[in-house]
Amino acid sequence: MKILIIDDEEDFRTITASCLGLLGGAEVVEANCGSVGIRRAEQEQPDVILLDLMMPEMNGIDTLKNMRKNPSIQDIPVIFLTTKGMFEEFAELKELGALAVLTKPFDPITIGDQIREILQQSKVKKD
Amino acid sequence: MNSMNSIIDQVQRLNLKIVHKGAILVLVPLVFELIFICVLTGLVQGAEQEIKQQVRSKAIISQSNTLSKSIYDAGVALVGYSVTKSALFDERFNKVVKQIPEDLDELRSIVGENPRQQDVVENIKKITMNGVEMLNQTKSAIDSNRVDIAHFRARHMYKEMRNIADNLQEELKQLTETERKIERESPEKQSRSRTILLVFIFGGVITNIVIALLLLWFFARSVKDRLDVLTDNSYRLAQSQPLNPLVGGNDEISHLDSVFHSMAEALTEATRKERAVIDNAVDVICSIDTDGKFVAVNPACFENWGYTQMEIVGKRFIELIAPQDIGETIKAVRAIRAQEGDLQFENRVRRKDGTETTVSWSAYWSEKEKAMFCVAHDISQRKTAEEAVKASESRIRSIMNHMIVGLVIVDSSGRIESMNPQAEKIFGFTTAELEGRHVLCLFADSKFYSEAKIQDTDTFWQTLSDQAQNKIKEYEGLTKRGDEFPIEVLLSELNTHEGARFIVNVVDVSERKEVERLKKEFVATVSHELRTPLTSIRGSLTLLSVGALGALPEQAQKVISIAERNTLRLIGLINDILDIEKLEAGKLDMVFVNTGLQDILDRSEQAVAAFAQADNISIDIRQSDKIVYADADRIVQVLVNLLSNAIKFSPPGGFVEVFTEETFGFITVKVVDKGRGVPEAFKKLLFQRFQQVEASDSKKKGGTGLGLAICKGIIEQHGGHIGVDSEEGKGSTFWFKIPAMHTDSTLVVNVQEAEAGSGASQ
Numbered sequence: 099m100k101i102l103i104i105d106d107e108e109d110f111r112t113i114t115a116s117c118l119g120l121l122g123g124a125e126v127v128e129a130n131c132g133s134v135g136i137r138r139a140e141q142e143q144p145d146v147i148l149l150d151l152m153m154p155e156m157n158g159i160d161t162l163k164n165m166r167k168n169p170s171i172q173d174i175p176v177i178f179l180t181t182k183g184m185f186e187e188f189a190e191l192k193e194l195g196a197l198a199v200l201t202k203p204f205d206p207i208t209i210g211d212q213i214r215e216i217l218q219q220s221k222v223k224k225d
Numbered sequence: 226m227n228s229m230n231s232i233i234d235q236v237q238r239l240n241l242k243i244v245h246k247g248a249i250l251v252l253v254p255l256v257f258e259l260i261f262i263c264v265l266t267g268l269v270q271g272a273e274q275e276i277k278q279q280v281r282s283k284a285i286i287s288q289s290n291t292l293s294k295s296i297y298d299a300g301v302a303l304v305g306y307s308v309t310k311s312a313l314f315d316e317r318f319n320k321v322v323k324q325i326p327e328d329l330d331e332l333r334s335i336v337g338e339n340p341r342q343q344d345v346v347e348n349i350k351k352i353t354m355n356g357v358e359m360l361n362q363t364k365s366a367i368d369s370n371r372v373d374i375a376h377f378r379a380r381h382m383y384k385e386m387r388n389i390a391d392n393l394q395e396e397l398k399q400l401t402e403t404e405r406k407i408e409r410e411s412p413e414k415q416s417r418s419r420t421i422l423l424v425f426i427f428g429g430v431i432t433n434i435v436i437a438l439l440l441l442w443f444f445a446r447s448v449k450d451r452l453d454v455l456t457d458n459s460y461r462l463a464q465s466q467p468l469n470p471l472v473g474g475n476d477e478i479s480h481l482d483s484v485f486h487s488m489a490e491a492l493t494e495a496t497r498k499e500r501a502v503i504d505n506a507v508d509v510i511c512s513i514d515t516d517g518k519f520v521a522v523n524p525a526c527f528e529n530w531g532y533t534q535m536e537i538v539g540k541r542f543i544e545l546i547a548p549q550d551i552g553e554t555i556k557a558v559r560a561i562r563a564q565e566g567d568l569q570f571e572n573r574v575r576r577k578d579g580t581e582t583t584v585s586w587s588a589y590w591s592e593k594e595k596a597m598f599c600v601a602h603d604i605s606q607r608k609t610a611e612e613a614v615k616a617s618e619s620r621i622r623s624i625m626n627h628m629i630v631g632l633v634i635v636d637s638s639g640r641i642e643s644m645n646p647q648a649e650k651i652f653g654f655t656t657a658e659l660e661g662r663h664v665l666c667l668f669a670d671s672k673f674y675s676e677a678k679i680q681d682t683d684t685f686w687q688t689l690s691d692q693a694q695n696k697i698k699e700y701e702g703l704t705k706r707g708d709e710f711p712i713e714v715l716l717s718e719l720n721t722h723e724g725a726r727f728i729v730n731v732v733d734v735s736e737r738k739e740v741e742r743l744k745k746e747f748v749a750t751v752s753h754e755l756r757t758p759l760t761s762i763r764g765s766l767t768l769l770s771v772g773a774l775g776a777l778p779e780q781a782q783k784v785i786s787i788a789e790r791n792t793l794r795l796i797g798l799i800n801d802i803l804d805i806e807k808l809e810a811g812k813l814d815m816v817f818v819n820t821g822l823q824d825i826l827d828r829s830e831q832a833v834a835a836f837a838q839a840d841n842i843s844i845d846i847r848q849s850d851k852i853v854y855a856d857a858d859r860i861v862q863v864l865v866n867l868l869s870n871a872i873k874f875s876p877p878g879g880f881v882e883v884f885t886e887e888t889f890g891f892i893t894v895k896v897v898d899k900g901r902g903v904p905e906a907f908k909k910l911l912f913q914r915f916q917q918v919e920a921s922d923s924k925k926k927g928g929t930g931l932g933l934a935i936c937k938g939i940i941e942q943h944g945g946h947i948g949v950d951s952e953e954g955k956g957s958t959f960w961f962k963i964p965a966m967h968t969d970s971t972l973v974v975n976v977q978e979a980e981a982g983s984g985a986s987q
Contacts, residue, residue, distance in 0.1 A: 107757055107761070109758070109761040110757055110758075110760055110761050112761075113760070113761040113764035113765050113768070114760070114761075114764060116764065116768050116773070116774075117764045117767065117768060120768060120773040120774075121767075121768070121771065121773055152753060181749075181752055181753035181756040181757060202753075202756040202757055202759075202760045203756050203757075203759045203760035203763050203764075203796055204760065205767075206763060206764040206767035206768065207767055207771065
């Protein structure tokens with residue numbers, strides 16, 4: 099499972115990548131902003147993208163919208179990372195095509211399994 | 226006289242009406258006169274009969290004499306003829322003889338139908354005719370010169386004639402005897418008749434006069450006397466004197482008299498009441514003459530002014546008036562006299578003890594009585610009360626004017642009557658601009674409703690009353706400039722003497738809303754700013770503690786554990802703070818669906834299993850097939866919180882039990898521990914923020930002190946209740962009640978949506 103993390107916080111990326119890599123058994127690539135994230139996604143074609151909602155310049159929503167316009171990456175599932183956890187926000191994000199929303203801080207040990215489960219569920223639904 | 230009176234009394238007892246009495250007065254003399262005339266006519270007729278009888282008797286006598294004389298004349302003529310043979314005697318004889326039958330017929334006609342007299346006349350006729358026959362035979366004998374026969378006849382005749390004359394004389398005597406008797410008696414009879422007639426006429430007239438007088442007297446007694454009483458009563462009534470006793474009878478007069486008495490009684494009663502009212506009046510009632518002196522006054526003058534009635538009467542009115550008010554009072558009195566009607570004025574009266582009191586005069590000038598009638602009402606207390614009311618009003622106005630809440634006073638249909646300066650400031654209108662307008666114009670709703678349409682204003686007012694009466698409700702206000710801004714409104718009813726009014730309390734919450742928005746932003750930012758680094762810290766610590774980055778020395782492992790635990794606590798605190806903020810704002814997102822309770826119980830058990838195991842606490846959860854209508858995640862959150870508390874406060878090796886039961890459409894979940902229990906005083910506080918039984922609990926047992934407050938918020942948002950039954954030292958039972966399965970079909974859609982939503986949020 100290849101995961102692309104797009105987040106402006108370097109520390110967060112590093113630790114999340116470590117947790118997913120070391121504990122979750124995933125291959126992780128990182129990007130520090132939306133535009134970089136889109137390029138990386140094109141290059142890496144990850145199984146899933148973890149996208150931070152609050153970023154300077156291009157925020158998570160705009161990034162997602164741009165991704166959806168890009169045919170090479172438009173089908174890659176996106177999971178948002180947020181600190182707010184507001185229900186309206188969830189609904190809005192899901193409408194935009196996000197697979198799920200994960201609230202920070204998450205459990206470092208189970209985060210990998212959690213992502214796998216979400217992907218599994220979405221596959222079941224699609225099938 | 227006494228018998229007369231008794232008759233009158235008896236007549237009066239007949240209860241005759243005046244019209245009946247009048248009829249008697251006319252009819253009785255009339256009937257008497259009729260009887261009198263009838264009898265008189267009878268008497269007159271008797272007298273006339275008597276006179277007729279007398280005339281006839283005279284005629285019969287006269288005719289009898291004529292007849293008797295004729296026969297005698299015939300005899301004399303025959304004797305003369307026989308001697309002289311003179312033609313003169315012959316003629317005489319023939320004439321007399323011829324005359325006799327006529328005389329007989331005459332007599333017969335006079336006698337008429339009297340049978341006895343007719344018999345007599347028949348006899349006379351027979352005798353007379355015999356005599357005439359004899360005379361004729363004698364005459365014939367003389368004429369034929371048969372002297373012998375003539376002599377014989379003459380001799381014989383003489384004898385015959387004598388017999389005839391005697392018989393005739395006898396018969397005539399018989400006939401005239403009765404008549405003579407009648408003639409003899411007639412003057413006597415007539416005289417008696419006349420006397421009777423005279424007596425009768427006089428008697429009748431006198432009797433009639435007497436009857437008429439008697440009736441008149443009776444009538445006078447029964448009508449006029451009583452009318453006099455009535456007239457007298459009317460004078461007495463006018464002069465307020467006692468009336469004569471009731472007149473008797475049952476006619477119009479007695480009725481009128483009885484009405485008079487009733488009227489007099491009513492008047493007396495009214496006068497008595499009036500007098501009582503005047504005597505007992507609290508106000509001074511008085512009359513003042515043209516000289517300005519008191520003529521009469523009621524006893525209230527003592528109570529009011531300290532003067533007795535005796536002291537006041539004769540005193541000049543102006544002497545009682547406080548010097549500073551004399552001028553105005555004189556003007557007022559002149560005005561009253563000039564307009565001759567009611568007028569009111571106020572002044573101050575100086576009491577006998579020198580103190581002054583404010584009096585309201587109500588005065589009336591009567592030109593007829595040449596007096597001013599006044600009622601003086603002491604209004605000192607009213608003045609004081611008015612001043613107190615004024616002071617109170619001014620105080621209230623001052624309070625209203627300085628209130629930071631905008632107050633708009635409206636009538637029962639929402640029309641603005643007044644507002645305080647704060648309301649003017651909030652909306653930018655002046656009171657004058659809004660008077661009479663509908664309160665709708667101060668709300669942003671006026672963009673959708675028209676103030677000009679009664680239906681719209683009524684609907685708006687009804688809605689506002691329903692929503693905001695006695696409770697604070699948020700609305701969008703509208704300033705004069707057309708700016709919308711958030712306001713809090715509370716409507717309270719005000720009962721005034723003019724009817725129901727409403728106070729619309731308005732608070733401009735723009736600033737508060739802005740603060741809230743900022744606070745929300747701040748909380749979001751802080752939580753973001755905290756959560757992201759915390760994620761990194763937690764991840765780092767976890768990576769270290771699980772040995773992902775290589776094995777650590779034991780001491781390092783211990784320190785990392787402490788750091789990890791405190792990080793979790795910090796995360797918990799941040800989550801709790803965010804939850805409580807949202808709960809208070811009513812914005813903790815919940816998705817209510819029908820959920821199996823067992824699933825909630827299982828998830829909760831799993832969540833605390835490790836924790837319980839660590840503390841060596843066993844958990845016994847009874848199976849349940851119940852369905853609840855709830856946000857499963859949030860109920861799990863509540864139950865985990867309660868279980869955590871139960872575990873925390875149970876002695877090591879203890880056990881925690883969970884029961885469920887259903888009552889009246891609610892499912893109750895009970896978490897029972899055998900811990901130290903909750904002191905009575907704490908039971909209510911326990912569900913408030915940052916409340917722990919012991920201050921040191923947060924350090925010893927962990928927890929933020931927000932958990933139960935959050936639980937309460939969550940359960941209440943479910944429409945349920947949460948509480949604790951506990952006995953100190955014996956353990957506690959924390960319970961919550963939430964609605965059982967919802968059967969509304971529309972919820973199926975929500976369930977599906979919610980399932981999708983809840984899946985995503987995990």
